Amino acid sequence: MRKTTMKQQTLKSVATALALSAILMLGACKKKAAPPPPPPPPPPPAPTASISVSPDTIQPGQSATLSWQTSNASDVSIDGIGAVQPSGSQQVTPTDSTTYHLTAKGSGGTQDATTRLTVTPPPATAPPPPPSTSEEDLFGQSVKDIYFEYDKSDIRGDQQAAIQADAQFLSQHSNINFTIEGHCDSRGSTEYNLALGDQRASSVKSALVAAGVSANRIKTISYGKEKPFCMEENEACWQQNRRGHFVYQK
């Protein structure tokens, strides 16, 4: 178009304007447009179309009724559904919000209509997932219990890596307060085991403090042999019960 000359453009604009006004005159004043003899054959009527959905908001799994009406159309289709009767209704159960686009084609032209069905997530279920796991879960996953030799409360060599890892995590999460429980296996006496469990908890606390964890975040408590993790009488079980156990403090 831009390559056309100014004259040609002006002529074309005038012609377009005349044609448009003629169409508008015809459309707006149908009844008045009768008189001119000889009447030209009426142009084919333009198709009409409407579409609606009820209800217009559902939750996933629910259904809604899509209703549409057209006239003067020979070819009616809805996107995503396909060819449909000129007028009709249909149940739909979309899982996501959907815009239904109806196209009605006839000899008089093409008419579009749209309607939107909104699918909302159910209100109470599944609050939005937290951005990361909770601090307590992280504590439970990251901080490892420390195990002891029989009748000993010093931290043995194979537990040094665990306590350094614990200290690192606890230093990185300096807002967490926690309790160290000292536990003993069932073979010792009640009273001596309480003192031993107290000493085990203290040993773990001292190692953490030495590694830079603030002492005032740490509580210790001895359970002696009062709260065993494992009830059988064998070495595997006794070892389970000789430990410094970490508990997140809410």
Add this chain to the structure above:
Amino acid sequence: MSFAVCFNFFKRMHLNRRPTPLSAALAVRLASACLLLLFSPLFASAQDWVRTGSGLGVEKVRLAVPDFKPANNDPQNTALLKTFNDTFWNDLDNSGVVELVSKSFYPLQVPGNPTEVTFGVWNSPPPSAAMLAFGNLAVAAGKVVVQGWLYDVKNTASPLVLGKQYTDLATDDSARIIAHKFADEIIFRLGGGIQGIAESKIFFVSDRSGHKEIWSMDYDGSNQRQLTHQGSISLSPRVSPDGTRIAFSSLTKSGWEILMYSTELNRIVSFPHFGGANFSPSWSPDGARLAFSSSRGGHSQIYICDASGANLHPLTAGKGLDVSPAWNRKTGAQMAFVGDSTRLPQIYTIEADGTNEQRMTDQGYAVDPNWSPNGQFLALAWKRNYGPGEPGSRDIYLMDIASKQWVQLTHAGGSHDSPSWSPDGRHIVFQSSRSGKEEIWEMLADGTKLHQLTFTGRNTQPNWSWK
């Protein structure tokens, strides 16, 4: 004191083939004062032990105890007589002071009052009794009246040793208490003037309410009652010498603290919280002071305070853990305790001013010392041969404090812990897993007359009242 537990320490004879000089000297020294005959293991192995001793030839008084008879026709008599007769027999049988003549030797007609006594059938075979305890019981107007006599049936001219009458409400409890009182009178006279224990109490820990709480029972296991309702974990009950207070250790919101229960008010009374972990209280014999272990200074050490909790000060100051103090019940001048400065826990003694610490046990794993009422002996729980595959488990031992000679009282069949002496020094109560779970058992201080006192739930840490 005419009564003393008698020891003869022929220990480890498979090694020595003769008693050590100290053992022989001790045996001679104690023999004259002996009423109970203690044995010692001839072999160290737990399965292979025999009874031996220096006083085996001394016979106990043969006492016949026919059932008391009804004195009227009240319908309540039968039930109360059953309670009375069972309790009375058990008290005398468990006393260790007399030898009860089996009822199968008794004549068909037994006396209910002095006019019915036929001396000849009692003082000659088959009963051959030296003493006869008999009497009657009657319920009238809501009261039970018991008359009882102790006769020296060999002294037909003047047989009466004791005659007593008791009146109380006609209840099962009363019948039991009267039986205890009369049994104690007899034991006092036949046992060298030492008060009997039939009216004493045992305090202990039971989990049968769902939590470990402090309970009490009569010395024979009857009348078991829950005292505390802390709902956490309560351990190590220790009754004061006058019986009015029980110190124990309990897990509180601020950690393990010593709590105080009043047996007069039936509730917890105030006692200071000290901080750290506080365990294993022990009363001085005058009831004025309390020893216990506390980690308030960093690790578990023995502390002493007044009965009110005032004047707290440390007694021990070693590197190891110290726990389970046990005051010398006669003098109050020393204490035994458990210390682990040489790794496995051992028994030590120390003066109450912190001087003269002495190691008592030479090996193994030794815990839970308890000082005898006469001041001479320690009862303790000991696994002498400690190590993987070593035979035996923790057993109850007695140790003569002056010589450190020891004797084993229980022989395997489970772990044995927390021994506590009876007020008369003739019995020891302890916990044992020999029945499959921890229960409270009692025996004479020579290891005989072993019997179970508790059967419901798990029951531990018995502590016998001081009188």
